[in-house]
Amino acid sequence: MKTAAFARRLSLALLLLSAAGAAFATNPAAAPAAKVVADNPALHPTFTVRVVGKGQPMLLIPGLNCPGAVWDETVAHYQTRYWCHIISLAGFAGTAPVAPLADPLLPAVRDQLLAYIKTQKLSKPTIVGHSLGGFMALALERGPARGHRPARDCGFAALHGRHPESGRYRGNRAAHGRQDAPADEAGPLPAAQRQMVAGMATDTARQTQIARWGTASDSATTAQAMYDMYTIDLRNDVGRIQQPVLVLGAWAAYAQYGSTKESTRAIFTQQYALQAFAVNALDYLLKPVQEARLAAALAKARAHCSAPVPAAMTPAGPAEEAPLAPLTVQDQVFVKDGERCWFVKLADIKLFEINGSYPRIHFESHQPLIPRTLQQLEARLDPKVFFRVNRQQIINLKWIAGIEPWFSNTLKLKRRGGPEVEVSRQQSVRFRELLSL
Secondary structure (H helix, E strand, O other): OOOOOOOOOOOOOOOOOEOEEEEEEEOOOOOOOOOOOOOOOOHOOOOOEEEEEEEEEEOOOOOOOOOOOHHHHHHHHHHOOOOEEEEOOOOOOOOOOOOOOOOOOOHHHHHHHHHHHHOOHHHOOOOEOOHHHHHHHHHHHOOOEEEEEEEEEEOOHHHHOOOHHHHHHHHHHOOHHHHHHHHOOOOOOOOHHHHHHOOOOOOOHHHHHHHHHHHHHHHHHHHHHHHHHHHHOOOHHHHHOOOOEEEEEHHHHHHHHHOOOOHHHHHHHHHHHHHHHHOOOOOOOOOOOOOOHHHHHHHHHHHHHHHHOOOOOOOOOOOOOOOOOOOOOOOOEEEEEOOOEEEEEEEHHHHEEEEEEEEEEOOOOOOOEOOOOOHHHHHHOOOOEEOOOOOEEEEEEOOOOOOOHHHOOOOOEEEEEOOEEEEEEHHHHHHHHHOOO
8 A cells, every 4th residue: 555544543744745745844842953774675585775964764665667756856855854775676767677577566665674774773754655666665564663654645546556457467477477578568657657647747758767767677676566456455554554644636637547536535545544534534636636635734732742642542453344244146246436336237348357457347348447456356256156256356257258268278268248267377286167067
């Protein structure tokens, strides 16, 4: 994701990065033969594991709707030097989903991964993940078992690896009950699917394979995983990571959703780099990675590995972030999206709406993205004016033109100069209480 920078000091083992066809690593020191511990799949029902290779342990976690087979080329390249534990998550790419489905799901996956690392006695494993897998690599730092080395590949402008409509999709299935979702929402239409996978791979054969994996995935599992990534904020945990981490962020695939190289770099700086350098991170890379830039980063890591560490040196703690003051409806806020800037009065903002990884602000005819979460915005906005109607939207109550009863005792709000907004079942109850005499 997570998403992370992140080394208070590097261990003697070198970083490994492996991501979608482009990987680097130097030969690790010869490792003693690993003592194989019999795996008990019943202890981790949220995933299965395929183990190949020998050497230093490495976990490879796939992205949303992908099976462990997405790492086949990577494993073939590294299995003579690394003891590869390839994870396949239940419910993705045709595998049987967990029943009942955990809510939240990803914390359960995290806990079972940590337990697997412990029971298999994997000493300082390298954790490699892309998209959801990268999110899980960072999430493992929340658990009690530390000492692994995450490597993460993510697209910052669409952190969760799917089209922004996935937020609405999860809302239909979870906020209103999965059983309430229409049957025709079980999978995207072929045209939409083609558009989605075009941002994930350039090779048409791989696009077809990705689409097949997505179609074969359990929709409820996909929706729950999407929802978890939308609502679990790992940024405060970034500064606590003590092991070396390499993060690759992509933007070109998400240009159609408004992503630019500048906006992606800004998101990285705010979410990774600022907190990372506060704890002495060594470097970061932004895709497309230049060979010379990668070589320089590796040289810096090797130099740091070979340097003696003073015995008295203690890691700095994570930087404390002062809480921001609440805003009033008359306050003005500075908004920057790419090269464009605005100074906007909060009263003129009609709607905050998740689009991809971050909210869009709706004011006048503009809809810029901002690198914040809805939770952060909600904490600063006046609750008498701005109301969280569902998981994806915060609406300005002053811009409501009408209210209609909707399905399952929910509400639909008509906005002045904008599309209607559905209020979730739980928030419909709060809305009635807030506005009742």
